[in-house]
Amino acid sequence: MLIIFEKTQKLKSPFFIKCDNIPTMKDKPLIFISDLHLCPTRPEMTRLFTQFMQTEARRASALYILGDFFDFWFGDDDLNDFSRLIIQTLRHFTDNGTPCYFMHGNHDFMVNHRFANMTGIQLLSDPHVITHHDKRYLISHGDYLCIDDIEYQRFRSTFTNPRNQKRFLLLPKWIRRVLRRYAGKQSKAHQSKAKYINDINHRFAIKECHKYRADTLIHGHTHQPIIDHLQKTSPIKRITLPAWEEQGGYLEINSNNETLLKSLELKQKMNATST
């Protein structure tokens, strides 16, 4: 997908306002979040998300959600007070005219077209390439790059199989909840393995960046926020998004392609953590 910022919009009188300080689409940053793990039992994170959507996210030319947005999504037919609030927040955001792109993680792979219609988000396949001011970024949830955990990859191919997903949706919701416990255990087992196993495989990640002609990889999943190079000798940059645990966080890429990881706290306290 190509994002074109250079397109200028013709504003007709009387709506034309002469002001040099009005930010244009060209100056607005891209904003990325992932691993919020939103769920009804963490209301403070839901509040932080709604606050973020009304403040920081508003500055974006586009918002990218790179998976594990929900701690678990039981299907687009599972509506409750919690899911309705999230849907309403996303709808409000996209109605304001900012595109919001959504990529699945291993916790919310059941998010589907009905959810997209309700919220106005656009679903993206994993991985995906975006071009921003002549720089190509490979974006992914990241779990497909964790090839050293063979057991997890086997489990992943089961739940990403569309036939299995259809079967899952035919089940009553209480059985889906029981199966979710199993999925949760698999995910925890993956997270608790040695770092070299549950991290992305750097060599494979470099190969993927070459394949898609990308200079930078942006991913979530590992919950270890960092901006570094995939290998000392490789010019390819890797950015891992922060998980929303004690606090939230996001990545911002400005019009000069400068990258900044920022933390988010309730009551609007925000600090830059890394460049």
Ligand SMILES: [Mn+2]
């Ligand atoms: Mn994940």
